[in-house]
Amino acid sequence: MDVSCVFCGGKGCRRCKGTGWMEIGGCGSVDPNVFKNCGIDSEKYTGFAFGFGLDRIAMLRHAIPEIGLLTSNDQRFLSQF
Numbered sequence: 001m002d003v004s005c006v007f008c009g010g011k012g013c014r015r016c017k018g019t020g021w022m023e024i025g026g027c028g029s030v031d032p033n034v035f036k037n038c039g040i041d042s043e044k045y046t047g048f049a050f051g052f053g054l055d056r057i058a059m060l061r062h063a064i065p066e067i068g069l070l071t072s073n074d075q076r077f078l079s080q081f
């Protein structure tokens with residue numbers, strides 16, 4: 001799930017990699033096999049899932065360029081907080 005870049009208003013900047021959009025959460029349709037594994041008729045039901053991660057919000061708040069930095073355990077990166 002993307003939102004208009006909060007830093008440039010959608011014009012494109014370094015933080016949104018020039019796209020004007022920033023990803024704040026994952027989303028997508030539910031695979032029919034998930035329904036089948038739960039005993040639900042996938043021909044009758046479909047689904048859509050999404051989620052907001054605190055990591056994405058922290059990235060926007062602190063202008064963190066790569067999500068991997070949050071889990072790298074690099075003390076040089078973490079010490080700035």
Ligand SMILES: [Zn+2]
Pocket residue numbers: 005006007008009010011012013014015016017018020021
């Ligand atoms: Zn931007």
